Structures are given as structure tokens and as C-alpha cells.
Amino acid sequence: MARKSSKRTSKAKVKRRFRPGRWLFRWTLRGVSVVFLVAVVAALLWSVINPPTTLYMMQESRRLGGVDHEWVPMEEIAPIMARAAVAAEDANFCLHWGLDVVAIRRAIDAGASRGASTISQQVVKNVYLWHGRSWVRKVMEAAMTPLVEALWSKRRILEVYLNVAEFDEGVFGIEAAARHYFGVGPDALTNVQAARLAAILPNPKGRSASQPSSFVRKRAGQILDGAATIRADGRARCFQS
Template sequence: MSMSAVRRLPRALLRRLWRGLALVALGFVALSLLLVLGLREVPAHASMVMVERKVEAWLAGESLPLRHQWRPWEQLSDHAKLAVIAAEDQRFPEHRGFDLVEMRRAWEASRDGARLRGASTISQQTAKNLFLWTGRSWVRKGLEAWFTLLIETFWPKQRVLEVYLNIVEWDSGVFGLEAAAQHYFGVPADRLSAAQASRLAAILPNPRGWDAARPSFRVERRSAWIRQQMRNLGGVDYLARLAD
């Protein structure tokens, strides 16, 4: 092999590498688009967090039965829809997946020495729970942002909240509002009262550590604050803004 051929070899390998990476990237984009577009109409009967919990239990040599039943928008309590918005993301109807106001507040608080607080929207949490794994890393945050942009582009707001309420974790092995309502209160998801809904929303920051049926003082205080926020938002009439 001539010296010129030897010099050309790394360039050829580099071109192949870039070509391979481009194909992988295009494949990922195409697959993620297909997933998001498909789940615009099809019920999400599983999520990556559910898979992760099953794998964690299997690695620990334990069994973890999953309780999960999909319920369409009309069969989800309006109180629960409003309670989750009041607790997690009060600008949900206005933003396009990222609450820049909360992000700025969180950043300013951290600069002043306060503990960095979360500013994730319902859209971001839906993307994370449905498509990704738990934990913190720049890779996961980047993928979360990508899937958030996709669902905000292709799903109406009602669909985002519908999917979130159907897949979010509410206790060990308990996923979705129907399973949570039955688990904690023995009622279907469309029969939850405002008080019950506010307790469920109150435990979302720590669903495997807090109990909605036997709330601690902290949970009860948070649920009372959520009910006040629900009133401040104008009650369930606020949900009409999701259809705009």
C-alpha cells in the first residue's frame, strides 16, 4: 500500500463513522416521531418507568405486580385534572413545554444559595415517565427536552394531561389515576372528590414515600394549599383553557 493510500485511510474511516452516526441519528428521529405520533391516539398501556420498576424488583430478587388501568379523558376526575395542574404546573395551558418563568426563579434561587428546586412542567414529566428513565444526567435531560418538544408539537394539551394522569406513579407498583383512586380510596378515577384529588396531587413529589389515604401533616398541609390554588384558578372551569 502506498503512503498516499495510508494517509487517505483515516479520512475514509472518519467519513464512514460520520455516515454511521448520521444514520443512527436519523433512525432515532424517525422512531421517536413514530412513537409520539402513534401515542397521540393510542392508549399508553405501559411506560419506561413501569419497565424500570419491574427491572429494579427483578434485580433485587423481588416480585412487583403493577397496577395500571388506562382511562380516557372523560373518565378522569376533573378535580384530579385541576389538582395536578395546581400542584405541578399552573402555567400548563400557556407554555409550550418549558416554563421559562419557573426556570428563571429556580435559577435565581440557586444563585442566592437556596437548594435547587425543580421546574419541570407536566409536559416534561410526561416525556420523562413515558419514554425515559429516572435519575439525573445531561443525556437524559437532553432526551427529555427532545420528547417534550415532540409531544407539545403533535399532541393537544388535553392529550398531554390525559397521558400524564394515566402513567404517573402514585405508589410502589401503582401507576395511573384509576389504580391510584382504587388503591387509596376504593373509588374509580371519575368519582374522586376535590379533597381526595388534592391528596393524590400532594404526594406526587414522593409517591413511594407519602400516603394519600393516611396523610402526614406535611401532606395534609400541601393538599390544603393545592385546594386553595384550585379555587384561585377558578375551579374546574379552568380546564376549558386546555381545549383552546
């Protein structure tokens, strides 16, 4: 009996022996679960609550001594502005799930000389992350974007995008941009004004919507054509009521 008891004790010790691989796996799994839960909560929060600011806005506010920003719901934004932004930045916005694989392949083929970020990715970067070209941010952006796409409507994604995008130094969101450049509310923007605002989005500090260069004028014309195209072929259906 004593021998059997000794064997059982020995086996119990073997079972309780520390296994670093298993321990590491267990805690890694727990860490990933916590991060995923936090990401889900964060995505759900801003799906119903309007983000009051972003990290980049706060950085610019400290640098400039304040920024011009006021939230406006999608219902108070001229429909052409939404179509123009999509035509300019992400024509297939209604067709993808956050990452435009076709655009990414084209960017790679072009030697990464052109951008491939979707509107959804830009929203994730602006609302949850920081500006920069680090691989860490890119990986986090790529992981978070499908989650936002799953929990937000396309209309909500575009609404947030138009409200946090930078349109000039210290000017954030379509409400501030419409008044800054044209002295009107976002609901009163004309087709040309909306197209010019969309045309400056990739380089808001280097372009002007009210005093457009020949490039901005030409780009605005292309955007108007694109906005008409996505309205006609149904690629604006996911965000227009």
C-alpha cells in the first residue's frame, strides 16, 4: 500500500510540474481575449456615441492652441458631400468589408506610390489609433477595421469619417470645413463646393477648397463625375437613405 501511495504522489508531482510552454500559451490566450473584448467594447461605444475628439485633434489643439470642430449628423450634410467623399477616397466603399484587396494589389503593383486605405481604415486610424507609418499601427488598423465594419453600418462609418476628417490646419469635420471655406452650413453645400472639399482631403494643409489650384479644380470635376457614377450604378446605396 505504501508503494502505491508513493507512486500516486510521484504522479501528482509530475502533473503539477511547471510547463513554461503551456503557461505561456494560456496567458497569451487570456491576453488576446482581453484585447479583443476591449476592442469590441470600444467599437460598440462609438457606434452609438459620437466621438468628442480624436488623439490627432488633441495633438493639433495643443500645438495650435485650439481647433475648429463641431459634430453634425448625416441628416444635416448635403447628400452630394457624402457621394463626393466616397468617389474621391473609396469608390468601392459599399462593396468591401473594410479592406479593399483590389486597391491594395494595385498599390503594390504601383510600388506603393499610391494609397490603398479605405474610408473604414481611415476612420479606425483617426478614432482609435494615431497617425504615422509604423507597422504596429498598420497591423492594429487592419485588425480593427473588420470589427468596425461588422458592428457599424456603412452610413455610420461615413458619418464619423466626415466629422473627424481634417480639412485645413485646425479645421476638423465637415461642419467646420463648410463654414471655414464657403461660409455656409454643411447642408447648403453645392455640388462644386462638395467636390472641392473632397478634392483636398488627401492633403488638406497643402490645398484650398475656396481658392482652388488648377489641380484641385480638375480633381473636383473628376470627383463630380465619380459621384454621379456611384449614384447611378448603386455604389452609393449603402449610405444614402
